[in-house]
Amino acid sequence: MPLLEVNDLHTSxxxxxxxxxxxxxxxxxLDRGKVLGIVxxxxxxxxxxxxxxMQILEKTGKIVSGSxxxxxxxxxxxxxxxxxxxxxxxxxxxxxxxxxxxxxxYTIGHQLMEAIMLHTPRNKKQAHERAVEMLRxxxxxxxxxxxxxxxxxxxxGMRQRVMIAMALACEPDxxxxxxxxxALDVTIQAQILELMQNLQKxxxxxxxxxxxxxxxxxxxxxxxxxxxxxxxxxxGTADEIFYNPKHEYTKGLMRSIxxxxxxxxxxxxxxxxxxxxxxMPKGCPFAPRCDAAMKICIRxxxxxxxxxxxxxxxCWMNVKEAFEKGELESGEEA
Amino acid sequence: MSQKENLVVVKNxxxxxxxxxxxxxSTPLKAVDDVSFAIQxxxxxxxxxxxxxxxxxxxRTLLHLYKPTAGEIWFDGKQVVSKEDILExxxxxxxxxxxxxxxxxxxxxxxxxxxxxxxxxxxxxxxKEREEKVLELMNRVGLNSEHASRYAHEFSGGQRQxxxxxxxxxxxxxxxxxxxxxxxxxxxIQAQVINMFDELQEEMGLTYLFIAHDLLVVRHISxxxxxxxxxxxxxxxxxxxxxxxPLHPYTKSLMSAVPLPDPKRARENKRIVLSGDIPSPLHAPxxxxxxxxxxxxxxxxxxxxxxxxxxxxxxxAACHNLDRCN
Numbered sequence: 001m002p003l004l005e006v007n008d009l010h011t012s013x014x015x016x017x018x019x020x021x022x023x024x025x026x027x028x029x030l031d032r033g034k035v036l037g038i039v040x041x042x043x044x045x046x047x048x049x050x051x052x053x054m055q056i057l058e059k060t061g062k063i064v065s066g067s068x069x070x071x072x073x074x075x076x077x078x079x080x081x082x083x084x085x086x087x088x089x090x091x092x093x094x095x096x097x098x099x100x101x102x103x104x105x106y107t108i109g110h111q112l113m114e115a116i117m118l119h120t121p122r123n124k125k126q127a128h129e130r131a132v133e134m135l136r137x138x139x140x141x142x143x144x145x146x147x148x149x150x151x152x153x154x155x156x157g158m159r160q161r162v163m164i165a166m167a168l169a170c171e172p173d174x175x176x177x178x179x180x181x182x183a184l185d186v187t188i189q190a191q192i193l194e195l196m197q198n199l200q201k202x203x204x205x206x207x208x209x210x211x212x213x214x215x216x217x218x219x220x221x222x223x224x225x226x227x228x229x230x231x232x233x234x235x236g237t238a239d240e241i242f243y244n245p246k247h248e249y250t251k252g253l254m255r256s257i258x259x260x261x262x263x264x265x266x267x268x269x270x271x272x273x274x275x276x277x278x279x280m281p282k283g284c285p286f287a288p289r290c291d292a293a294m295k296i297c298i299r300x301x302x303x304x305x306x307x308x309x310x311x312x313x314x315c316w317m318n319v320k321e322a323f324e325k326g327e328l329e330s331g332e333e334a
Numbered sequence: 335m336s337q338k339e340n341l342v343v344v345k346n347x348x349x350x351x352x353x354x355x356x357x358x359x360s361t362p363l364k365a366v367d368d369v370s371f372a373i374q375x376x377x378x379x380x381x382x383x384x385x386x387x388x389x390x391x392x393x394r395t396l397l398h399l400y401k402p403t404a405g406e407i408w409f410d411g412k413q414v415v416s417k418e419d420i421l422e423x424x425x426x427x428x429x430x431x432x433x434x435x436x437x438x439x440x441x442x443x444x445x446x447x448x449x450x451x452x453x454x455x456x457x458x459x460x461x462k463e464r465e466e467k468v469l470e471l472m473n474r475v476g477l478n479s480e481h482a483s484r485y486a487h488e489f490s491g492g493q494r495q496x497x498x499x500x501x502x503x504x505x506x507x508x509x510x511x512x513x514x515x516x517x518x519x520x521x522x523i524q525a526q527v528i529n530m531f532d533e534l535q536e537e538m539g540l541t542y543l544f545i546a547h548d549l550l551v552v553r554h555i556s557x558x559x560x561x562x563x564x565x566x567x568x569x570x571x572x573x574x575x576x577x578x579x580p581l582h583p584y585t586k587s588l589m590s591a592v593p594l595p596d597p598k599r600a601r602e603n604k605r606i607v608l609s610g611d612i613p614s615p616l617h618a619p620x621x622x623x624x625x626x627x628x629x630x631x632x633x634x635x636x637x638x639x640x641x642x643x644x645x646x647x648x649x650x651a652a653c654h655n656l657d658r659c660n
Contacts, residue, residue, distance in 0.1 A: 041520035155611045185384035186547065187608045190591035194607055212521060215550075215593030219600040238597040256525035257595055258554035260577070266532060267554070269525030273490050289522075 001072060002029035003173055003206055004053070004091075009066035011045075011052045020277045022048040022061070024230035027304075030174065035200060035207045037221030037238070039214060039253075043274055045230040046210045050176045053208075054093055055083050071173070089119045092167035096179035098159035102151040108135075109147030112166055119170040134165040138195060157188035161195065168199065175200075176208045181216065193220060214257060218242060226250045229275045229285035232304070236311030246313035248293075249286045284316070292317055338374040340408075341541045342396070342509060345370050347405035349388075349395045353616060363616050365391040367565040368405075370642070375508075378535065378542040380556030380573065382549060382588070386615055387562040389545045393511040396543065397427055409509070425455060428502035432514035434494030438486040444497055445482040448472065451504040471500040475530060492523035499530070503538070511543045516551060528555060549592045553577055558648075561585050564615055564623035567642060571649040581651040583659050584624045622654065630659040 011023040023045045030036050038046045051057050053068055055075070068075040070090060075083070095101045103111060112131035116122055122130060128147070135143035138161040151159060160180060167175055177196065181189040197220065200207055209220050217224055217238065224241040226234045226249065234247040245251045252270040272289040275281075281288060287297040296302075296316050304314045349366040366388045373379045383389045395402050398420045407414045414423045428451075431437035438447055445468045451457075458464040469479045475496040486494055495515060502510055512531065516524045528551065534540055546552045552559060553573050560570040561584065569582040580586045587606040594600050608627045613619060619626050625635040634654045642652040653659070 041522060157611055185612070186549065186591045187384060187587060188611070189593070190587075190605055190607050191609075193593070194605070213593060214521070214595035215600070218595050218597040219593045219603075242595070242597050253521060254595075256522055258528075258550045259596070260550065260553075260594060260599070262550075262554050266529050267525040269529060270522035271526075273492060273523070274520065 003032045003071060004030040005067075005069040006049075006053070007067045007069070009049065009052060009068065010064040011048050011057065011061060012064050013058070013061045015060060018278050021280060022230055022277065023052060024280075025066075026227075026230075026232055028225055028232065028235060030206050030208065032173070033200075033204045033206055034223060035209060035221045037209045037211065037217040037224045038227060039211060039217050039224060040227035041212060041274060043229070043277060044227040046227050047178055048230075049227070050093065050178055050208060050210055054087060054091060054176065056087075056093075088115060088167075088172070089170050090172055091174045091176065092170070092172040093176040093178060094160070094163045094167050094180050096182050098156055098163050098183065099151075101163055102159060104151050107148050107150055108154070108162055112147070112162070112169065115166050116169045130169060131165075134169050135162070137168070137199070138162070138165045140165070155188075156184055157191060160184065160192055164192075164195065164199070168203065168205075171203065172205060174206045174208065176210070178210045179212070180209075182211070182213070189216075196220070214242075214253065226253070229277065229280065231285060231301075232314065233286065234311075234313040234315075235304075236307070236313075240307075240311040244307075244311070246307050246311065246318055247286075247315040248290045248317060250313075252290075284314075294320070338376070339411075340372040341375040341410060342373040342543075343406075343408035344372070344392075344396065345406040345408070347392070347395060347407070348403040349391050349400055350403045355616070361616055364565045364618060365615060366395060369562075369565075369567045370405075371560055371567065371570060373509075373541055373543060375541055376535070376539055377557040378544050378555055380552035380559040381543060381545045381562065382547060382552050382559060383562035384547065384588075384612055386564070386612060388565040388615075389562050390513055392562070393429070393513050393543055393545050397429055397511055398423065399429075425505050426507050427509040427511070428505060428507040430495075430498050430502045430510060430512045430515045433518055434491055434498055435518075437498055438494060440486055443483050443485060444472070444477075444489075447486065447497060448500045448504055451501060455505065457505070467504070471503055474503065474534070475500045490523075491519050492527060495519060495527055496530070499527075499534075503534070506538075508539070509541045509543075511545070513545045514547065515544075517546060517548060524551070531555060549589065550595075561588065564613065564618050566623055566639065566652065567650075568624065568653070569649075569651045570642075571651075575649055579649075581645060581649065581656055581660060582624075582653050583628050583630055583655075585651075586659075622652070630655045 007027050009023055009026045013020040013022055026049055040046045052063055063076055109131055113127040116127040116130050132143045135146060140146050140161055181192050211217060221238050224238050225232050228249050233249050245254055255268040256270055270289055275285055283298045283300050284302055287293040294316060302314045302316045304312050306312055347366055347369045350362040350364050352360040353363045355361045381389045394400050409423050414420055448468050448471055449464055472479050477496050516527050544555055556573045559573050559576045561568050563584050569585045577589060580589050587608045590606045610627050613626055620636055621638050622635040622640055625631040640652045640654045642650055645651050
């Protein structure tokens with residue numbers, strides 16, 4: 001049984017302007033000890049998917065339908081009380097901005113111990129020990145001294161380490177990392193990514209890595225989900241997604257980023273602008289920007305189809321290709 | 335290739351900010367400390383470095399948005415010193431800012447934003463001419479001319495950046511400082527804007543100083559790249575050369591830290607992960623600023639800042655121990 005199973009998740013925000021369908025029928029599963037990457041641009045629904053799992057949506061947001069099963073237990077509709085046992089204990093989350101996720105008026109030690117005492121039956125002294133141990137685990141120098149310091153005395157990278165320490169203090173089964181290194185510098189990003197990789201191996205937790213940076217995905221993830229306008233375009237192993245993309249959006253993304261071998265020739269951008277979630281088209285959400293769009297793309301969404309056992313994509317182009325190939329083969333047989 | 339003339343020359347540029355560190359005390363923050371370089375006409379010089387390294391300050395001081403503490407700025411063969419020089423220089427130079435949200439006035443229409451430089455320098459005879467110029471500029475950056483009377487908030491990030499670029503081009507400049515112009519944009523939009531920078535350079539013969547922290551983007555767009563660390567320039571070379579054969583230990587770790595969008599290569603890539611954080615520029619280490627994080631640091635590094643010297647043709651680096659770390 002997979003550790004986390006998300007099935008046909010729909011999350012919407014009800015705004016004065018209308019219903020914004022941020023997540024639109026997302027399904028995926030995550031096995032123990034795996035690293036899953038969710039990539040997409042702003043407004044693709046990658047963060048909202050994560051917040052739906054944690055049920056920390058803003059007031060206007062609501063899970064409309066679908067199921068989220070953690071270790072066989074249904075999370076949708078278990079209520080705030082039930083979620084308290086899950087959040088922090090079983091599934092933890094770290095955010096993009098380590099500057100605003102810590103309370104500036106309490107010491108680092110206080111905030112770490114608070115999290116530990118809330119979730120485990122430790123007393124103050126034990127919690128203190130655990131907090132120091134966690135700081136040491138994430139390579140914070142002089143953890144005893146650092147415990148008494150305030151967030152402003154920490155650099156961005158150090159704060160993100162503290163956030164990771166806090167998230168891992170209760171040994172969760174899943175760590176959700178929402179753009180954990182976007183606000184950090186390149187050399188600090190390298191430190192944090194390496195730390196996460198080492199901790200993942202050491203503690204054996206599963207990670208959901210949410211990012212827009214294809215480089216981070218390539219480095220960290222076993223499996224990748226590509227999202228656009230609230231739905232999953234494509235899902236597969238990292239190698240399949242990078243070397244054998246089967247959705248026009250993924251292909252476009254890969255073409256539009258400069259690579260190490262780029263010889264200065266023009267990039268091939270995806271034309272147009274991201275979709276307005278208030279006015280979603282009937283067919284494939286990417287069709288208005290897709291160069292290869294066909295009539296059927298505008299009429300209806302393509303269901304997710306197996307490319308091989310490690311790869312699924314929702315693009316009519318694959319149907320077209322299979323059809324053309326199929327005809328050729330049958331022609332040869334005849 | 336023929337010897338190209340230098341459009342912008344910077345000699346020993348220093349920019350110190352004074353920071354209050356006590357009631358009556360202030361300490362100079364050496365944001366840019368003794369930086370020299372030249373940009374050739376029609377080329378793109380990429381300037382990279384991490385936050386706080388002074389790359390943005392270089393860009394701003396270069397346009398005299400900050401008064402340089404010391405050093406010389408030469409533009410088109412003339413040193414920029416007096417007020418008149420600066421005014422003349424600003425007509426031929428422009429800047430594109432990082433944040434397309436805060437760099438556009440929300441109370442002005444797009445046409446007023448784009449025409450503002452023209453208004454300031456009074457470069458049109460009639461309202462009709464002003465309008466024509468605005469429409470031509472909007473056309474040039476791929477904006478729909480029907481949108482001239484709209485306000486900035488009605489546009490997406492990529493379109494706003496196009497407005498900012500149109501404003502920069504209004505004076506028909508020969509030199510543009512681009513300060514992180516694509517880092518706030520989504521990947522698919524980023525490529526559109528990068529291509530536009532390329533096209534505009536070809537059409538108008540622009541010279542760019544392209545400041546960014548995304549090394550793959552900088553490598554793509556630049557002819558040469560300069561690397562800064564804590565206010566000093568540590569290495570400068572041809573874009574490809576600096577990626578393939580970085581000399582300075584900081585450049586090496588920077589290049590190896592770039593997450594490559596290629597799983598197989600990412601697995602093989604041997605990252606040089608630096609320990610520690612970037613020191614505060616208020617308490618910069620003595621001698622070479624990188625020595626506190628450098629795996630090859632020696633006593634000589636603490637004693638004096640190494641000279642920024644030409645190691646091979648066109649490849650400059652500032653390190654005492656180049657032989658040992660290569």
